[in-house]
Amino acid sequence: MQAKTVDEVIEMLQQIIDDCTAKDRKLAYFPILYQKVTIAVKEGIERKEFEDNDRMERLDVVFANRYLKAYSQYQSGEQGSECWKVAFEASDAFWPIILQQLLLGINAHINLDLGIAAAEIAPGNQIEELKGDFYKINEILSSMVEGVQVDIGKLSPIIGILDFLAGKIDERIVDFSIEVARDGAWDFANEYALLNTNEKASLKQKRDQSITWLANDVRNPGILLGSIVKVIRLTEWASVKKVIKVLT
Secondary structure, eight states: OOOSSHHHHHHHHHHHHHHHHHTTOGGGHHHHHHHHHHHHHHHHHHTTOSSSHHHHHHHHHHHHHHHHHHHHHHHHTOOOOHHHHHHHHHHTSSSSOHHHHHHHHHHHIIIIIIHHHHHHHSOGGGGGGGHHHHHHHHHHHHHTHHHHHHHHHHHOHHHHHHHHHHTTHHHHHHHHHHHHHHHHHHHHHHHHHTSOHHHHHHHHHHHHHHHHHHHHHHHSOOHHHHHHHHHHHHHSOOOHHHHHHHHO
16 A cells, blocks of 8 residues: 555545444544645645645655555554554554544654655755755644544543633644654654664664654553543544544
8 A cells, every 4th residue: 555646645545534434443533634634735735835845745645655554564464663553553442532542643653754754755964955844744734733623522522621611722732742743753854864774774663662652651641641531531422433424
């Protein structure tokens, strides 16, 4: 499963969404969000909003192919990135709430995949030329936070109440989390781009381990917060198909 154009990325994500919907699997949740981001990137390319629109399309495709590969590996039982394994297994488990599942996907894709994709598109010292467009992708993701939170609020009554009471505070927290991930991904991309093949393999493994630690922390946030998450989970919509319908 490998795309060559942004349109193919969108099509393949739809195939995953359709397949997971038919099988009633929560694995559909992240690709729904990711497809929206990809469509927004495509529209930005068409409006020539990036510093190098042709390069941005290549980056978008290489970036997406890392998710598509990770998904394919998980489906076939192959060994892939550990941080993606945590995200996929959480989607098949009962207790993780919708927000956790989305954050686990974002964590793996930005913190690991984005830096690797950026270094592949702009190897060596070329990486610095990519910075503006690299940050632009994250701006697009951040701009979609409010809409996603509104959808989650419809599906999760407690989160909906918290969202109402917190006003814009919770959106700022998520934005900050994405910003921190983006900065870490950029630093990783710069380091990764300058290494030889063997060094890249070693760094990728270390990066995967650290991001997996973060993923496990998101999935199992401790006794107090974990108890709150379980209460939230019990009040969320149980029907996967209904959740998918709202998210789309």
